[in-house]
Amino acid sequence: MELDRNGLEVLDHSESLRLLATARLGRIGISINALPMVLPVNFCCDGRQILVRTGAGAKLDAATSDAVVAFEVDEVTPESRSGWSVVVRGVARELTDPDEVAAARRLPLERWISGTDDRIVAISLDLVSGRRIVPRSHEAP
Amino acid sequence: MELDRNGLEVLDHSESLRLLATARLGRIGISINALPMVLPVNFCCDGRQILVRTGAGAKLDAATSDAVVAFEVDEVTPESRSGWSVVVRGVARELTDPDEVAAARRLPLERWISGTDDRIVAISLDLVSGRRIVPRSHEAP
Numbered sequence: 330m331e332l333d334r335n336g337l338e339v340l341d342h343s344e345s346l347r348l349l350a351t352a353r354l355g356r357i358g359i360s361i362n363a364l365p366m367v368l369p370v371n372f373c374c375d376g377r378q379i380l381v382r383t384g385a386g387a388k389l390d391a392a393t394s395d396a397v398v399a400f401e402v403d404e405v406t407p408e409s410r411s412g413w414s415v416v417v418r419g420v421a422r423e424l425t426d427p428d429e430v431a432a433a434r435r436l437p438l439e440r441w442i443s444g445t446d447d448r449i450v451a452i453s454l455d456l457v458s459g460r461r462i463v464p465r466s467h468e469a470p
Numbered sequence: 471m472e473l474d475r476n477g478l479e480v481l482d483h484s485e486s487l488r489l490l491a492t493a494r495l496g497r498i499g500i501s502i503n504a505l506p507m508v509l510p511v512n513f514c515c516d517g518r519q520i521l522v523r524t525g526a527g528a529k530l531d532a533a534t535s536d537a538v539v540a541f542e543v544d545e546v547t548p549e550s551r552s553g554w555s556v557v558v559r560g561v562a563r564e565l566t567d568p569d570e571v572a573a574a575r576r577l578p579l580e581r582w583i584s585g586t587d588d589r590i591v592a593i594s595l596d597l598v599s600g601r602r603i604v605p606r607s608h609e610a611p
Contacts, residue, residue: 334525334526334527335524335525335526335527335587336525353548354544354546354548356497356499356508356542356544357508358497358499358506358507358508358540359506360501360506364538364540364559365499365500365501365506365538365539365540365559366499366540366557366559367497367498367499367508367540367541367542367557368542368555368557369542369544369546369553369555371548383476384475384476384477385475385476386475386476397505397506398506399499399505399506399507399508400508401497401508401509401510403495403497403510405495405510405512407494407495407512407580410580412510414509414510416507416508416509418505418506418507439551446476
């Protein structure tokens, strides 16, 4: 088991993608006027990219400027101090090709909010990393 | 009820702080080499600032350079499409004053990981915003 300098297990690429696919809610990290922002989003991963439905706003602005964004999912149980997190960093772009939009709309990607705008942002899986909290009993002495 | 352009309820400052205090796990959004990064952290809020225990790494680097960071907490239930999120933006700094460190160590701020480094980062509550998903039955026609 590979550990990072904070004693967290380093997950490999395939395990990180597997865990990513189990989540429905993620948090997108973007820059707004050079300041970091984090927003919760429901999402779907089609194996090649992360897809997010959104209305007008910061997420769409990031996508239409081809910004690099961070996308994080986790499952952490404070009571047992157990869990994992996966972070993707990639370029956000708005889907505009009608075939791409139609394919994305067939995915189980629900729209939770009621604004009139309904756009789809794709995030490429350029950098994928994952960590898991190591149970205390597995710690090195 | 004030709604934003995506149909989410805008929470006021005091409600946002109340919800923030109910969470134990948050996600910190920082910049690393000008790229956004999001990391899960357990935290404690003493009413004036958010406190995070950390080892060496990106969070501590952000703090020691007095960077502006984003800190997000949420409670979202995908099944019922209900939930809320609160985002704080403020300056991160490492606590170094012995009295401040001692006071922070008396808070219920557990250390989950096993690295040898154990530092405390404080994030000021400069900008606090919150949103709640509006149940469908409350939507405007």
